[in-house]
Amino acid sequence: MALNFSPMAFKSQKLPSHTLPPTATLRSPKFCMVSTIPSGSKDVGNLKKPFAPPREVPAQITHSMPSHKVEIFKSLEGWAENNLLTHLKPVEKCWQPADFLPDPNSDGFYDQVNELRERAKEIPDDYFVVLVGDMITEEAISTYQTMLNTLDGTRDETGASLTPWAIWTRAWTAEENRHGDLLNKYLYLSGRVDMRQIEKTIQYLIGSGMDPHTENSPYRGFIYTSFQERATFISHGNTGRLAKEYGDVNLAQICGSIASDEKRHETAYTKIVEKLFEIDPNETVCALADMMKKKITMPAEFIYDGRDYNLFDHYSAVAQRIGVYTAKDYVDIVEYFVNRWKVEELTGLSAEGRKAQDYMCGLPSRIRKLEERAQERAKEAPSMAFSWIFDREVKL
Ligand SMILES: [Fe+2]
Numbered sequence: 001m002a003l004n005f006s007p008m009a010f011k012s013q014k015l016p017s018h019t020l021p022p023t024a025t026l027r028s029p030k031f032c033m034v035s036t037i038p039s040g041s042k043d044v045g046n047l048k049k050p051f052a053p054p055r056e057v058p059a060q061i062t063h064s065m066p067s068h069k070v071e072i073f074k075s076l077e078g079w080a081e082n083n084l085l086t087h088l089k090p091v092e093k094c095w096q097p098a099d100f101l102p103d104p105n106s107d108g109f110y111d112q113v114n115e116l117r118e119r120a121k122e123i124p125d126d127y128f129v130v131l132v133g134d135m136i137t138e139e140a141i142s143t144y145q146t147m148l149n150t151l152d153g154t155r156d157e158t159g160a161s162l163t164p165w166a167i168w169t170r171a172w173t174a175e176e177n178r179h180g181d182l183l184n185k186y187l188y189l190s191g192r193v194d195m196r197q198i199e200k201t202i203q204y205l206i207g208s209g210m211d212p213h214t215e216n217s218p219y220r221g222f223i224y225t226s227f228q229e230r231a232t233f234i235s236h237g238n239t240g241r242l243a244k245e246y247g248d249v250n251l252a253q254i255c256g257s258i259a260s261d262e263k264r265h266e267t268a269y270t271k272i273v274e275k276l277f278e279i280d281p282n283e284t285v286c287a288l289a290d291m292m293k294k295k296i297t298m299p300a301e302f303i304y305d306g307r308d309y310n311l312f313d314h315y316s317a318v319a320q321r322i323g324v325y326t327a328k329d330y331v332d333i334v335e336y337f338v339n340r341w342k343v344e345e346l347t348g349l350s351a352e353g354r355k356a357q358d359y360m361c362g363l364p365s366r367i368r369k370l371e372e373r374a375q376e377r378a379k380e381a382p383s384m385a386f387s388w389i390f391d392r393e394v395k396l
């Protein structure tokens with residue numbers, strides 16, 4: 001989801017799932033393959049190495065947070081215990097994928113599967129492309145737990161640490177794990193998608209990792225997760241709304257239940273950042289502005305199915321066109337957080353902090369203008385074959 005808000009850069013961006021506005025690429029019939037081909041290789045499948053990431057990330061920055069700031073997160077452990085862990089749901093009260101799927105132990109199993117498949121026949125291919133992309137993003141949950149465990153001061157140091165930060169990370173991961181699990185099983189049963197291609201894509205994505213620009217800093221890490229959870233809340237909410245329009249109430253419930261988890265997680269991460277704004281506004285506003293300048297990249301940025309090096313752009317384009325996640329959603333998220341974290345009201349900032357504050361306060365309207373211009377330039381969308389749906393073509 002690297003996003004550069006200059007009009008030129010905007011056009012050539014790789015658009016990360018969920019956080020990046022897909023607009024620019026979207027209606028352009030030209031697809032530049034060069035930018036996403038891994039350096040030093042033309043065809044991943046022919047590499048002699050057993051595995052090489054389809055995309056390499058140059059110039060990675062690590063440990064940018066001043067080391068003394070780690071103490072802030074130690075001092076916030078009591079706060080996290082009382083204000084963060086309360087947003088987790090007890091396992092016994094959580095929904096599980098089995099609640100929404102045909103019961104293999106029941107006599108009616110085959111009938112239930114057939115009903116699911118009949119309902120799925122009423123849903124168009126473009127919807128399935130987006131649902132598959134969303135599912136694959138969720139299935140790379142191991143990458144996101146790894147990302148949280150790169151953060152200085154909040155990482156799980158042992159794998160079973162009892163700090164509230166570590167407890168949150170493991171329990172959040174466990175809750176999130178249900179999302180990919182449920183969507184995967186639903187899609188398998190639907191009979192509408194090429195599971196082998198999808199499974200390969202998941203393997204590529206987990207092997208590729210992600211590039212969230214968080215630099216081991218929990219300031220950046222929790223800004224990132226706030227954005228990501230809100231974006232996924234919006235997109236799962238929209239796949240739910242569309243499923244209902246297609247007459248599939250069961251699928252609508254699946255997407256809606258996932259969206260509701262995302263909302264709870266968004267609330268938790270947003271509260272952490274709110275707390276950071278309260279106790280260290282300067283560092284937090286600088287981190288926010290820098291994250292936005294470098295672009296909020298999204299987890300599925302490196303998505304690759306073994307064939308399409310621009311798969312993320314193509315999947316994002318379809319998501320934009322059918323209204324699951326749009327450029328407008330992205331701007332709305334930026335604006336929402338600028339207001340939610342009261343960025344305009346921050347006081348006592350350094351010169352650098354004030355500069356970051358000004359940048360953030362003007363950002364929503366700047367992106368909105370860019371988005372409107374991109375929409376005006378939008379051309380007739382081409383179609384694209386997606387391996388996830390047996391190479392059937394879908395309009396971008
Ligand atoms: Fe999720």
Ligand SMILES: [Fe+2]
Nearest residue numbers: 229232262265
């Ligand atoms: Fe999430």
